[in-house]
Amino acid sequence: MTKEIIYNYTLHLADNALILAQRNSEWCGHGPILEQDIAITNISLDLIGQARSLYQYAAEGCEGATEDTLAYLRDVRAYKNCLLVEQPNGDWAQTILRQFFFSTYQYFLYQRLQQSADATLAAIAEKSLKEVTYHVRWSSEWVIRLGDGTGESHNRMLNALDELWAFTGELFTPAGYEMEAVKLGIGVDVNEIKGEWEQRVNEIFAEATLPSPTTEGVWMQAGGKTGVHTEHMGFILAEMQSMQRAYPGCEW
Amino acid sequence: MTKEIIYNYTLHLADNALILAQRNSEWCGHGPILEQDIAITNISLDLIGQARSLYQYAAEGCEGATEDTLAYLRDVRAYKNCLLVEQPNGDWAQTILRQFFFSTYQYFLYQRLQQSADATLAAIAEKSLKEVTYHVRWSSEWVIRLGDGTGESHNRMLNALDELWAFTGELFTPAGYEMEAVKLGIGVDVNEIKGEWEQRVNEIFAEATLPSPTTEGVWMQAGGKTGVHTEHMGFILAEMQSMQRAYPGCEW
Numbered sequence: 072m073t074k075e076i077i078y079n080y081t082l083h084l085a086d087n088a089l090i091l092a093q094r095n096s097e098w099c100g101h102g103p104i105l106e107q108d109i110a111i112t113n114i115s116l117d118l119i120g121q122a123r124s125l126y127q128y129a130a131e132g133c134e135g136a137t138e139d140t141l142a143y144l145r146d147v148r149a150y151k152n153c154l155l156v157e158q159p160n161g162d163w164a165q166t167i168l169r170q171f172f173f174s175t176y177q178y179f180l181y182q183r184l185q186q187s188a189d190a191t192l193a194a195i196a197e198k199s200l201k202e203v204t205y206h207v208r209w210s211s212e213w214v215i216r217l218g219d220g221t222g223e224s225h226n227r228m229l230n231a232l233d234e235l236w237a238f239t240g241e242l243f244t245p246a247g248y249e250m251e252a253v254k255l256g257i258g259v260d261v262n263e264i265k266g267e268w269e270q271r272v273n274e275i276f277a278e279a280t281l282p283s284p285t286t287e288g289v290w291m292q293a294g295g296k297t298g299v300h301t302e303h304m305g306f307i308l309a310e311m312q313s314m315q316r317a318y319p320g321c322e323w
Numbered sequence: 324m325t326k327e328i329i330y331n332y333t334l335h336l337a338d339n340a341l342i343l344a345q346r347n348s349e350w351c352g353h354g355p356i357l358e359q360d361i362a363i364t365n366i367s368l369d370l371i372g373q374a375r376s377l378y379q380y381a382a383e384g385c386e387g388a389t390e391d392t393l394a395y396l397r398d399v400r401a402y403k404n405c406l407l408v409e410q411p412n413g414d415w416a417q418t419i420l421r422q423f424f425f426s427t428y429q430y431f432l433y434q435r436l437q438q439s440a441d442a443t444l445a446a447i448a449e450k451s452l453k454e455v456t457y458h459v460r461w462s463s464e465w466v467i468r469l470g471d472g473t474g475e476s477h478n479r480m481l482n483a484l485d486e487l488w489a490f491t492g493e494l495f496t497p498a499g500y501e502m503e504a505v506k507l508g509i510g511v512d513v514n515e516i517k518g519e520w521e522q523r524v525n526e527i528f529a530e531a532t533l534p535s536p537t538t539e540g541v542w543m544q545a546g547g548k549t550g551v552h553t554e555h556m557g558f559i560l561a562e563m564q565s566m567q568r569a570y571p572g573c574e575w
Binding site: 146305306308309310312313316317 | 398
């Protein structure tokens with residue numbers, strides 16, 4: 072039972088990292104300027120590194136699984152990532168805001184996960200936190216630059232907020248395995264980090280001259296954490312898994 | 324040798340139909356108005372029907388092949404469709420112009436293919452020609468409506484022309500297997516239909532108040548017919564083949 076909870080909880084963390092990495096990697100060669108093309112691609116590589124560590128650990132708890140089977144041979148309903156990370160890149164503003172929302176969440180999450188009773192998860196969190204700290208700084212700077220930039224860039228940020236805000240609620244709505252993991256002292260109580268996340272978002276938004284988003288009266292989407300995904304997820308997997316599916320067991 | 328030529332030539336015709344069908348099907352549920360959403364999806368179904376007949380015939384010439392293995396289990400380099408049909412949908416104008424260019428080509432091609440020394444290809448051409456005649460009429464009407472519409476729609480057609488024109492040259496540049504098929508009396512000499520195609524395009528463009536496109540000094544892309552595709556092709560196959568790759572041998 073404990074084993075299953077750790078497995079599900081670890082997969083959830085891994086899937087978040089992998090799917091956002093896959094989305095960001097779509098920018099490779101298409102970024103607005105070369106330096107930022109490299110930055111967003113490096114963030115993808117950081118996230119893939121985190122996902123690998125987590126999948127390797129999850130695979131220990133599942134007979135016959137490897138990091139590759141977990142990443143490439145599951146179907147949509149088995150993925151436990153939140154809906155936010157699977158949303159389309161849209162324009163640069165939308166990609167930036169998605170990264171800012173997620174990295175800020177991941178920052179407060181990994182800070183606490185360092186105290187996990189599970190030594191492996193604690194170690195992965197500690198190692199990853201340095202990278203995530205940079206992701207938060209980088210995406211925050213872009214939110215400010217675009218929000219407090221031209222009329223065009225400001226409007227694009229408002230549009231990105233419209234597109235993405237409804238997917239932020241799920242971050243702080245724990246799935247069953249998250250609640251179980253909290254009880255075991257292994258996982259982080261996402262309710263506890265909601266306040267800090269909102270405060271950070273409001274601070275950066277104020278500097279960016281963007282309106283403080285409100286959760287009141289807003290319908291928040293959910294389902295990804297338990298495998299009920301948006302229409303985009305199947306297309307992401309079709310592309311991401313195509314090599315492994317066409318050439319099963321292939322190695323580079 | 325003859326068998327191989329018929330096989331390659333038939334696959335080329337089939338791949339053209341299948342890949343354009345796949346592209347058009349991306350509009351399903353996203354068309355500008357319901358009637359046209361249904362029209363473009365029906366054109367997809369017509370093309371899939373043609374592709375099926377052609378794949379079934381090609382499979383007869385290849386040990387172990389079926390229409391499904393030919394459609395779903397080949398890799399990019401084995402596809403022989405022209406580059407035009409794999410180009411992205413873009414906006415409605417681009418989708419319309421791609422259809423108009425291709426259907427007009429297919430119309431003159433199938434007209435002649437009815438006289439093929441290969442009775443099966445002749446029969447498929449005859450049966451398909453009714454559908455293609457409608458595709459030409461439908462897409463021609465849209466070219467005129469958009470070209471001779473508002474400033475916005477006119478500009479979108481000009482933009483579509485910029486995007487697609489360089490891919491029209493390949494239609495009339497025969498690959499080796501096409502030339503061999505002509506020698507055998509099986510295939511159509513695409514050089515022979517170029518003049519008719521250009522005349523029809525110019526007539527419709529004149530009515531649409533669009534400038535006559537010229538081939539002079541224009542670099543024409545080629546390669547698709549011999550398996551050298553644009554960057555888009557791998558993504559199309561990843562999506563199109565995902566079900567068969569993830570669940571090999573699956574049946575509905």
